[in-house]
Amino acid sequence: MSDRHILSLGCLGLVLLFVASLFIGAGDLSFRTIANGEMDGEALRLLLVSRLPRTVAAMLAGASLAVAGLLMQMLSSNRFVEPSTIGTTEAAGLGMVVVTLLAPGALIFVKALVAAGFAIAGTAVFLILIRRLRLKSGLLVPLVGLVLAGIIQAAAHFVAYRADLLQSLGAWSSGDFSMVLQGRYELLWIGAMLGSVALIAADRFTLAGLGRDVSVNLGLAYERVVALGLVIVSAIAAVTVATIGSIPFVGLVVPNLVTMTMGDNGRRIVPFVALWGAILVLGCDVLGRLLRYPYEIPVSVIMGVAGSALFLMLLARRRTAHG
Amino acid sequence: MIEASALTKLYGDSRVVDRVSLTLDQPGVTAIIGPNGAGKSTLLSMIARLLPIDKGRAFIDGLDVTRTKGSELARRIAVLKQENGLLARLTVRDLIGFGRFPHSRGRLTAADRAKVDEAISFLDLTPLSDRFLDELSGGQRQRAFVAMVLAQDTPAILLDEPLNNLDIRHAVAMMRLVRKAADDLGKIIVVVLHDINFASCYADRIIAMQEGRIVVDGPAAAVVTEETVEAVFGLPVMVREIEGQRTCLFRR
Amino acid sequence: MADVAASQRRGELGTARPLILLALLALSCCAIFLTIGAQGNWSFVLPIRAPKLVAMILVGHAIAFSTVVFQTLSGNRILTPSIMGVDALYGLIQTLTVFFAGMLFAANSNSMTLFLVQTMAMIGFALALYGTLLGRGARDLYKLLLIGVIVGVLFRSLSGFLQRLIDPNAFVVLQDRLYASFNTVETELLTVAAILIGLVTLAFWRLLPQLDVLALGRDTATSLGVDPVALMRLSLGLIAVLVSVSTALVGPVTFFGLLVASLAVSLVGSRRHAETLLAASLIAVICLVGGQTLLERLLHFDTALGIVIEFVGGLVFLAIVLKRGIR
Numbered sequence: 001m002s003d004r005h006i007l008s009l010g011c012l013g014l015v016l017l018f019v020a021s022l023f024i025g026a027g028d029l030s031f032r033t034i035a036n037g038e039m040d041g042e043a044l045r046l047l048l049v050s051r052l053p054r055t056v057a058a059m060l061a062g063a064s065l066a067v068a069g070l071l072m073q074m075l076s077s078n079r080f081v082e083p084s085t086i087g088t089t090e091a092a093g094l095g096m097v098v099v100t101l102l103a104p105g106a107l108i109f110v111k112a113l114v115a116a117g118f119a120i121a122g123t124a125v126f127l128i129l130i131r132r133l134r135l136k137s138g139l140l141v142p143l144v145g146l147v148l149a150g151i152i153q154a155a156a157h158f159v160a161y162r163a164d165l166l167q168s169l170g171a172w173s174s175g176d177f178s179m180v181l182q183g184r185y186e187l188l189w190i191g192a193m194l195g196s197v198a199l200i201a202a203d204r205f206t207l208a209g210l211g212r213d214v215s216v217n218l219g220l221a222y223e224r225v226v227a228l229g230l231v232i233v234s235a236i237a238a239v240t241v242a243t244i245g246s247i248p249f250v251g252l253v254v255p256n257l258v259t260m261t262m263g264d265n266g267r268r269i270v271p272f273v274a275l276w277g278a279i280l281v282l283g284c285d286v287l288g289r290l291l292r293y294p295y296e297i298p299v300s301v302i303m304g305v306a307g308s309a310l311f312l313m314l315l316a317r318r319r320t321a322h323g
Numbered sequence: 324m325i326e327a328s329a330l331t332k333l334y335g336d337s338r339v340v341d342r343v344s345l346t347l348d349q350p351g352v353t354a355i356i357g358p359n360g361a362g363k364s365t366l367l368s369m370i371a372r373l374l375p376i377d378k379g380r381a382f383i384d385g386l387d388v389t390r391t392k393g394s395e396l397a398r399r400i401a402v403l404k405q406e407n408g409l410l411a412r413l414t415v416r417d418l419i420g421f422g423r424f425p426h427s428r429g430r431l432t433a434a435d436r437a438k439v440d441e442a443i444s445f446l447d448l449t450p451l452s453d454r455f456l457d458e459l460s461g462g463q464r465q466r467a468f469v470a471m472v473l474a475q476d477t478p479a480i481l482l483d484e485p486l487n488n489l490d491i492r493h494a495v496a497m498m499r500l501v502r503k504a505a506d507d508l509g510k511i512i513v514v515v516l517h518d519i520n521f522a523s524c525y526a527d528r529i530i531a532m533q534e535g536r537i538v539v540d541g542p543a544a545a546v547v548t549e550e551t552v553e554a555v556f557g558l559p560v561m562v563r564e565i566e567g568q569r570t571c572l573f574r575r
Numbered sequence: 576m577a578d579v580a581a582s583q584r585r586g587e588l589g590t591a592r593p594l595i596l597l598a599l600l601a602l603s604c605c606a607i608f609l610t611i612g613a614q615g616n617w618s619f620v621l622p623i624r625a626p627k628l629v630a631m632i633l634v635g636h637a638i639a640f641s642t643v644v645f646q647t648l649s650g651n652r653i654l655t656p657s658i659m660g661v662d663a664l665y666g667l668i669q670t671l672t673v674f675f676a677g678m679l680f681a682a683n684s685n686s687m688t689l690f691l692v693q694t695m696a697m698i699g700f701a702l703a704l705y706g707t708l709l710g711r712g713a714r715d716l717y718k719l720l721l722i723g724v725i726v727g728v729l730f731r732s733l734s735g736f737l738q739r740l741i742d743p744n745a746f747v748v749l750q751d752r753l754y755a756s757f758n759t760v761e762t763e764l765l766t767v768a769a770i771l772i773g774l775v776t777l778a779f780w781r782l783l784p785q786l787d788v789l790a791l792g793r794d795t796a797t798s799l800g801v802d803p804v805a806l807m808r809l810s811l812g813l814i815a816v817l818v819s820v821s822t823a824l825v826g827p828v829t830f831f832g833l834l835v836a837s838l839a840v841s842l843v844g845s846r847r848h849a850e851t852l853l854a855a856s857l858i859a860v861i862c863l864v865g866g867q868t869l870l871e872r873l874l875h876f877d878t879a880l881g882i883v884i885e886f887v888g889g890l891v892f893l894a895i896v897l898k899r900g901i902r
Contacts, residue, residue: 143720143721144896150830151885151889151890154885157885203428207421210418213373217402218397219393219396248728297736297739297740301736304728304731308725312722315725
């Protein structure tokens, strides 16, 4: 099958999921009502104010998180990292706690901006740490990330605990689309826009993934590309945390599955990564609405199970010999 | 072409490279040899702007490497270090295509594609060109990276220990390629080598380093003598001409 | 000969001194914890504080022992039971019991039976999973470690997932069980815990010489006549008990074991388990009791100790990795 075939099949799947997502949920809205033209104001409002934004939010978050994961893997030349396993997401959460503490009434945009600042700092610390690692094992890098994430998380917990913000921190650290309404998710578009910058600069990021020496040799402004990637990844993590909370493993599993079959050439794979990210997150969200209908299971919980299981499979498949 | 004056690299108090000056302006193969820790790779990295220069200056075509834009330099000099990125699930053709990055900035033209094909056939990679790098053997992958550097189409190429991890058959094949690139394409090639015999058989000029300094610099035949090798490596050796190849043997 | 004997004695004194100091420090921490701010109200203060103190000592000791021995089994200083997800496994077993046995079991049976059943299940699962993981020989340590960490994440996610599926009342029961802290320790459970930990400690004490041999490496151990596989199985079973007890008492703490074990090794500087275990155990008590006293009495933070330990322990992990690599 050619790339184009796969892409169109994926898009078809996404459209089907999109339609399903519009009509699944606790509120009363069935496909037949619309088909029969019996849609009243109530149903229309449910569709436009809640279901549609929710569906769009899931797609945007999934696509941009998956692309952020891919970028992070290129920047650290390592397959087993993504924003939520290296401290980026946790730092964004810490930023949200701090800004909520200092300026409770700030606009969500301002909060996301502060969170992005924290996320950039956290990611920069990670990149500096892994450059200092004497033993550059491919698997030590994600470990350092996980521990750094744990430390930042502990700091966030501590501040939240002292400031009585544990509940809010809980909301930021577990992604959930059930609270998405029109007017409260639009920041995610910024994440998606930044994600498309990744497509434009795909060649540069692919080169950066080959390491500093190769990049510099080919005349790439390596540090600048890393900085650009850092900002994109952090901003995506921050807007996701600020609007719906963090969703683990999307950025890890999707790029890995795609590169396994299609390779690392950014220009070729970024659209696929975005597409599968959207499908995976929207699929998990729909599943979360169905499993215990009419109650909901947050998308982050489902992704935690599915993602870690998939990741273990990836690890098992990987031949030990490769670095 | 390549010009270095009083290049120095400091790690703490120790001078890893100590006021090294050299000029390379003739097409051909130049080998840098010397014991471990002599500063060979560090020197190469500084000339190729992969490592910051602590003291002294390096020029490529008269352009100061620390002041010139990376993309300018990338059209004049190419360098290949031993360590290559871990993220290498690119096809051979994709990788070699990236060698054209300094010229195309990522959008390959027909001329770029021709250069890529040329490099592929020059290194006999045609049957492998659509394979992923991580499916290749070490020697094949090394060849793919050399092809990328060739596709970069620069007058000067620096190779840092290109024979590492290659068995004898692939090592000889690699050195023949290096020779061929210098002879057929008229390139200035600098190779850091561990094995003095490879230098002796394939290089036109040999630069021997010791403790950060150049101790000998001259035509291969003049450098590979019993006295010089003994002085550089601190090891008594015999140098014999065997069927026209100057060969260095250690003494029992 | 006399010289050798003398230097040996000096050597013993050399490691004995830090141990004695640690013991004194631990004792004074305990004394301060019991008495600070009591103002003579002994009959009121002691019954509240004493069980808390006992719980902390038991947990500290359990984590210290399980970590040090686990590090020997895996042959390096970075793998610890909690980093490898052992306590997450216990959490999952707890959730599973509530999930499948439902309210009935959780509410009616006394917590003791439940606890013992869970501990048995824990031993079984830990042997099956970690026996396989470690049994292959830590050829690729990083892979093993990463698998362990992600297995932990999987267990925690599964627990979270199941908790969402069960009925909200049962969930409350479970939450009480999972997030018990030193402030709400059941005395009954404490007695059982003390007995179990005592027995395991005794068992480990008898295994010490063999563990010392295993620390030289699996191949060496085999050639010296110690069966590494059998020893590993036995030790893993005992570790599972320790982790069950400590997790049942206070819930999961990821980096505490690592913190304590690396402090112990750097302080005692000995590869002999008797000393390392003792030191680790004392350091654990000092950290827990001293830390709790400090946070509670001086800084007036109530239950943030776990968070602080997490933070400091994480930093220690990074420092080890950056300084020495992983061995």
